[in-house]
Amino acid sequence: MAKEYLVVLFPRNRRVMINGEFMGTTNKKLELESGLYEVTLGPPKNFTPEKHDVDLRNTSSLMPMIVEFREAV
Amino acid sequence: MKKYAIRMVILISAFILFIGCAHYIVNDQSRNFDSQSGYRFDTLDSGPRNSDSLFVCLMFSVGGAPAATLSYGIMEALRDTVIRVDGQKKRLLDEVDCISSVSGGSFTAAYYGLFRERLFEDFRVRFLERDIQCALASRLFNPVNWIRLASPYFSRIDMAAELYDSDIFDAATFKRLQSHPRPFVILNATNIGADRRFDFTQEYFDALGSRLDLYHVSRAVAASSAFPYLLTPISLKNYPVAVGYTAPWWYENALTPKNWMTDRYNAAKNLSVYLDKDNRYIHLMDGGLSDNIGARSILDAFDRGFIRTRINQGAIRQLVLIVVNARTQSEDQLSREEKPPGFLTVAEKTATVAMDNYSYDSVTELREALYARVQTQKDEQACVAMLSKYCPQVPAPIPFADDIDPYLIEINFETAGQILGEDPRYYLDLPTSFKLSKEQVAKIIAIGPKLLQAAPQYQCMLKVLAAEAEGQPRPEACPVGAGIFP
Numbered sequence: 001m002a003k004e005y006l007v008v009l010f011p012r013n014r015r016v017m018i019n020g021e022f023m024g025t026t027n028k029k030l031e032l033e034s035g036l037y038e039v040t041l042g043p044p045k046n047f048t049p050e051k052h053d054v055d056l057r058n059t060s061s062l063m064p065m066i067v068e069f070r071e072a073v
Numbered sequence: 074m075k076k077y078a079i080r081m082v083i084l085i086s087a088f089i090l091f092i093g094c095a096h097y098i099v100n101d102q103s104r105n106f107d108s109q110s111g112y113r114f115d116t117l118d119s120g121p122r123n124s125d126s127l128f129v130c131l132m133f134s135v136g137g138a139p140a141a142t143l144s145y146g147i148m149e150a151l152r153d154t155v156i157r158v159d160g161q162k163k164r165l166l167d168e169v170d171c172i173s174s175v176s177g178g179s180f181t182a183a184y185y186g187l188f189r190e191r192l193f194e195d196f197r198v199r200f201l202e203r204d205i206q207c208a209l210a211s212r213l214f215n216p217v218n219w220i221r222l223a224s225p226y227f228s229r230i231d232m233a234a235e236l237y238d239s240d241i242f243d244a245a246t247f248k249r250l251q252s253h254p255r256p257f258v259i260l261n262a263t264n265i266g267a268d269r270r271f272d273f274t275q276e277y278f279d280a281l282g283s284r285l286d287l288y289h290v291s292r293a294v295a296a297s298s299a300f301p302y303l304l305t306p307i308s309l310k311n312y313p314v315a316v317g318y319t320a321p322w323w324y325e326n327a328l329t330p331k332n333w334m335t336d337r338y339n340a341a342k343n344l345s346v347y348l349d350k351d352n353r354y355i356h357l358m359d360g361g362l363s364d365n366i367g368a369r370s371i372l373d374a375f376d377r378g379f380i381r382t383r384i385n386q387g388a389i390r391q392l393v394l395i396v397v398n399a400r401t402q403s404e405d406q407l408s409r410e411e412k413p414p415g416f417l418t419v420a421e422k423t424a425t426v427a428m429d430n431y432s433y434d435s436v437t438e439l440r441e442a443l444y445a446r447v448q449t450q451k452d453e454q455a456c457v458a459m460l461s462k463y464c465p466q467v468p469a470p471i472p473f474a475d476d477i478d479p480y481l482i483e484i485n486f487e488t489a490g491q492i493l494g495e496d497p498r499y500y501l502d503l504p505t506s507f508k509l510s511k512e513q514v515a516k517i518i519a520i521g522p523k524l525l526q527a528a529p530q531y532q533c534m535l536k537v538l539a540a541e542a543e544g545q546p547r548p549e550a551c552p553v554g555a556g557i558f559p
Binding site for chain 2: 033037
């Protein structure tokens with residue numbers, strides 16, 4: 001089945017959680033099936049927003065969906 | 074005398090009533106959900122000699138005793154193949170992470186899962202060289218069993234499961250499978266109510282609200298190999314889900330109607346059958362009815378399971394999938410006759426043609442899924458090279474955690490013709506029964522390693538591993554992708 005591509009940006013190397021599952025790390029490209037996912041980061045909880053809800057579709061390896069977390073101040 | 078006769082009548086009636094109320098073993102209810110326990114890939118220890126970087130999964134197909142025997146021959150070949158990974162010398166068998174099996178192949182998979190090295194000591198005598206059909210028939214002709222079989226809740230499959238339990242699997246439950254490190258053994262059956270594949274894993278049993286650890290492995294193997302008509306279904310009770318149950322990560326939001334055409338939606342539909350508590354009982358038959366090869370559960374793991382998470386985490390370097398396909402096929406005589414085939418031939422073909430084609434499609438889908446990843450990696454490498462040459466100021470695309478080097482190795486009897494002195498017809502004409510002569514067993518075991526050695530993808534894998542171990546560059550004859558299309 002065709003895959004979709006997601007990159008989660010964060011200034012540090014951090015675990016990426018997809019629907020609560022450890023799926024890889026920040027600033028690397030993830031390969032997933034299409035559809036709805038809740039994207040967040042692993043601890044510590046020093047990031048914002050708390051989560052992104054994404055509908056992953058119409059991406060390509062060279063044009064992945066990008067979601068970004070910032071460090072909370 | 075009259076008293077004695079009355080006593081006898083009462084005794085016999087009680088005996089008949091007791092035996093006639095025979096019931097299949099019911100799976101136990103699970104009260105508390107714990108995603109960190111039970112028979113799941115992620116709860117198994119990887120083992121002292123198993124790395125994630127070389128990730129090996131085996132698929133054992135349907136095909137009765139020939140399938141079990143060919144699978145055994147491949148296990149011997151993997152045991153005898155010495156490799157070096159991350160500086161550690163080991164057997165290729167030590168690197169096997171999962172085995173997905175169907176029907177005849179499930180006997181070998183389950184036996185190795187339970188007893189490990191004992192597979193090479195006594196499996197041949199206990200199962201491969203044994204006339205299992207005769208043993209089943211002798212139980213069927215035992216008058217005590219006639220009374221038990223009169224019960225609507227006890228059937229031929231339960232008798233078969235009892236035989237497997239006592240004579241092959243030593244009454245072991247999944248708790249014993251769980252106590253060993255990898256490989257994770259996935260025994261596949263078919264839910265004939267929902268027309269869908271069913272895996273004997275805790276993920277499925279979670280949805281059933283049931284404990285797999287207490288369930289007998291023999292019953293799972295019996296379900297996986299319950300050939301229609303000859304045997305009857307194995308039944309499971311569907312309980313309310315345990316307290317604290319959470320569905321697998323990929324299930325959440327997967328049943329969105331607009332995604333109905335995706336594999337993820339289909340997988341979620343598969344699980345939702347068991348979450349629908351109106352389906353109070355599940356009836357399982359031969360896994361070959363929904364997947365002749367055992368490839369679909371590996372595809373699931375690749376798409377959204379334990380293989381996918383490890384690829385995304387950058388843990389897997391070489392992904393090696395070995396399909397042991399014991400498909401037999403009598404020579405085509407129909408195409409040589411003017412007279413159209415009769416009712417029985419047509420009935421037999423109706424049962425086999427669709428599944429044979431589906432099996433071909435399953436392996437093709439696996440091959441194409443792996444090759445798509447290779448092409449994506451090559452596209453990115455080409456893009457990075459072009460950017461560096463023509464636009465060095467432009468940032469390179471964000472990379473994967475790591476590139477993977479996949480291999481898909483299919484072993485089947487049709488390729489026996491490539492081996493000097495071997496006639497594929499000998500193997501393709503084998504009966505798909507549970508009865509082989511010692512000579513047949515010896516020949517099938519011997520052909521397994523030869524077929525593996527003859528596979529160019531396998532040779533490439535060995536060369537690449539040897540080059541890596543010696544710090545040499547990758548062999549030119551084996552670029553990434555040659556493990557799929559050499």
